Amino acid sequence: MIPAADSRAADDKIISIHDLKFIYPGGVQALSGVSLDIRRGEYVAIVGGNGSGKTTLAKNIMGLLRPTSGTVLVNGTAVAGQRIASIAHIVGYAFQNPDHQLFCSTVWEEVRFGPQNLGYPADDMDARVEHALRSMDLMSVKARPPFSLTLSERRRVSIASVIAMDPEVLIFDEPTTGLDMRESEALMASIARLNSEGKTVILITHDMKLVAKHAKRVVVMSEGKVILDSDPAGVFSDLEVLLASKLMPPPVVRLAYRLSTRGVPRDVLSPEELVLRIMMARGDFR
Amino acid sequence: MSTQAPGRPANDASADEAAPANFVSPSVVALYAVLTALTTAVTMTLAVPFPPTRGFFNLGDSMVFFSALAFGWRAGAICGGVGSAAADVLLGYGYFAPITLISKGTEGFVAGAIGKLRGGRPWARVLGVAAGGACMVTGYFVGETLYYGVGPALAEVPVNIGQAVFGGTIGLAISYVILVVLKEFPRIPSRL
Amino acid sequence: MTGFVDLYTEGDTVLHRMDPRVKIFAVLMLTLLILMISSLVHLLILLAFIALLVALGRAPFSKVSLALRFVLRVMIMIVILWPIFDPSGTPVLATLGPVRITEPGVMRGITNAVRICCLATVWYVLMFTTPQRDLVxxxxxxxxxxxxxxxxxxxxxxxxxxxxxxxxxxxxxxxxxxxxxxxxxxxxxxxxxxxxxxxxxxxxxxxxxxxxxxxxRAYGARRHRTYLRELKMRASDGVALAVVVAAFVMPAVAKFFLKVPV
Structure with a gap:
């Protein structure tokens, strides 16, 4: 009864993965039956130890790898029959190593490369590139060669070059590797802003502090399977599962866990919250 | 001074043997190893579909030209020749390696020698690539004639010319970009 | 997708255990032998011998066929194109305008195609059984x-x-x-x-x-250096060496001194 277009609009799942299995040509099974739905505008962290299948999963969403079995739907359409270039209209992927993307002689040209490939009209190209550079705070280096920038700047250039293609979904693969605390906080703030502007964000990481601070939903992977899918507080309260999947919750969570015998609740995510909870437990507010 | 320092090898008899080896410098070893590996890797993995014959170009020549134009004739000849010949050996046609060694080695040598003239002016580079490419095409023609006869050798000439043109264009473009980037690597010798 | 392939395959055969120097020398001698022989029958016998060696090295079929694909393309090209450019001799099999195809031309094309096959496969004996570090x-x-x-x-x-x-x-x-x-x-x-x-x-x-x-890591600190693993020639290596030398010298003597066609 309902027209197809309407049913798609009603269905707010931007990514829908069903029983995805992936075996590398060498015979290594990287994914063994992953099912996952991601809704429009979500901020999802995919966490797990090395070799748990996070990046393989992301590459399957991007179409860089094709499922051995199972399906991946992006915006309601199966990835299997599509060219990567057409998936790139919807999904943007910032690779872990920014140096694997950069090759142009100026930052401006670098950011323009993606939209040009996708055939976006030339008349609003400059505005598009400028918007992407501004959102990553890069206007001051737009005429410099990307290679001469710092790692933090290079990573922002690689992210800006993805943003310029204006995809609905942004995948960030370990975006804070090698950055110092201030740089990574600035970067995470930019990512949070993109999310508040309506972009769906998928963050691949094993930095639990980032997860505690930014993600609204956490998917824990281990040995090619999703073993936990919940909000950060829910995930961190399951210490055994986290340790089993080679992950260590942030210190504040572990401290709260220790203090739980003394009446402090376990679902604490930030130092401020912990202070508040301890004060409450001590009865400071009575 | 004549007493042996502890930990010296027992068979360390003469002073001559204890002297430092007159090896080429570590930065040259590192650079040549990396350029050679790059040439081999690109030759083996980056193939461009080539519609007319449904065959493949490989982009190995672009790395030979790049090595020559960025680091001079020595790098061009050694890394280009050895890197390309190694690809032949590893892919299982070692009998062809001597011909590749000579053809691509000459290609790199000539491109580097001419391309670095007058400090590597654009005309010198283009001339170097053209002359180097011509040497490669000729070398392969002679080699293939010896092995396969005139017919197959003639059939390969257009493919090799196409490969030289494509590789030359890309090698030229890359050499300009990388020479700018090289300033970021203080330990890589830019002039050999 | 063209990925990176290492032809070397782990194993513990006679060929795997052989001193890599002997293998390199043997391949070079066999290469000279292949270039020297001009009789199709003798080349085919040699090809059978090489195939035996490849089998002895337990080379996996998938890798062999991968490596052979290129050689097959070249062989087909030679068989087709050689006669067109080599019209000497009789009988003439066909004439197409200025092009003349003769029976000796066709035979020489086939002979050369088989020779290329020998030249290519003799390297497999080395590449399939020797790790790269041993080659160096x-x-x-x-x-x-x-x-x-x-x-x-x-x-x-x-x-x-x-x-x-x-x-x-x-x-x-x-x-x-x-x-x-x-x-x-x-x-x-x-x-x-x-x-x-x-x-x-x-x-x-x-x-x-x-x-x-x-x-x-003290590269170049001393002129004299020691090695963790020395290469050692064994009796079996000596035998292999003798066989290869004999296989080359006997036909060479026959060809150049006794003037017997080989």
Missing amino acids: RALVKLGVRFDFGLTLSIALRFLPTFSATVESIKDAQRARGMEFDKGSPLRRSRNYISVLIPTIISALRTADTLSLALQS
Whole structure:
């Protein structure tokens, strides 16, 4: 009864993965039956130890790898029959190593490369590139060669070059590797802003502090399977599962866990919250 | 001074043997190893579909030209020749390696020698690539004639010319970009 | 997808245990022998012998057929094109305008195709049974300067790394909507440049740190150096050497001194 277009609009799942299995040509099974739905505008962290299948999963969403079995739907359409270039209209992927993307002689040209490939009209190209550079705070280096920038700047250039293609979904693969605390906080703030502007964000990481601070939903992977899918507080309260999947919750969570015998609740995510909870437990507010 | 320092090898008899080896410098070893590996890797993995014959170009020549134009004739000849010949050996046609060694080695040598003239002016580079490419095409023609006869050798000439043109264009473009980037690597010798 | 293949296959056969120097020498001798022989029958016998050696080395069929694909293409080309350019002799089989196909021409084409097959497969004996590091070690022991050998072995060590880097960079650029084999030749060159430049830069970063690593490990500190693993010739290596030399010398004597066609 309902027209197809309407049913798609009603269905707010931007990514829908069903029983995805992936075996590398060498015979290594990287994914063994992953099912996952991601809704429009979500901020999802995919966490797990090395070799748990996070990046393989992301590459399957991007179409860089094709499922051995199972399906991946992006915006309601199966990835299997599509060219990567057409998936790139919807999904943007910032690779872990920014140096694997950069090759142009100026930052401006670098950011323009993606939209040009996708055939976006030339008349609003400059505005598009400028918007992407501004959102990553890069206007001051737009005429410099990307290679001469710092790692933090290079990573922002690689992210800006993805943003310029204006995809609905942004995948960030370990975006804070090698950055110092201030740089990574600035970067995470930019990512949070993109999310508040309506972009769906998928963050691949094993930095639990980032997860505690930014993600609204956490998917824990281990040995090619999703073993936990919940909000950060829910995930961190399951210490055994986290340790089993080679992950260590942030210190504040572990401290709260220790203090739980003394009446402090376990679902604490930030130092401020912990202070508040301890004060409450001590009865400071009575 | 004549007493042996502890930990010296027992068979360390003469002073001559204890002297430092007159090896080429570590930065040259590192650079040549990396350029050679790059040439081999690109030759083996980056193939461009080539519609007319449904065959493949490989982009190995672009790395030979790049090595020559960025680091001079020595790098061009050694890394280009050895890197390309190694690809032949590893892919299982070692009998062809001597011909590749000579053809691509000459290609790199000539491109580097001419391309670095007058400090590597654009005309010198283009001339170097053209002359180097011509040497490669000729070398392969002679080699293939010896092995396969005139017919197959003639059939390969257009493919090799196409490969030289494509590789030359890309090698030229890359050499300009990388020479700018090289300033970021203080330990890589830019002039050999 | 053209990925990186290492032909060497683990194993514990006679050929795997043989001194790599002997194997290199044997391949060179057999190559000379192949180039010397001009009789199709003798070449076929030699090919059978080489096939026996490849089988002895337990080379996996999948890798052999992969390596043979290129050789087959060349062989077909030779068989078709050789007679067209070599019209000497009689009887004439066919005439097409100025082109004359003769029976000796066809025979010479086939002979040369088989010779190429021999030349290619004789290398498999070496490549399928010898790890790359042993090849380099043998070269150094045969008199190649140590620093050259080291350069070569570092290059081989980084080969799979760089091949993987190329693949990863290809993916990164595809995710930005780049399609390799679309558009004008100029656009295509730019597409390949977008892969090659990041590859080269990451390789140069490697070279930069590598030169430090070499210095910090006392590269070139002493002229005399010792080796952890020395190569040793065994009795079986001597036998193999004798067989190969005999296999070359006997036909050579027959051809050049006794004037017997081989």
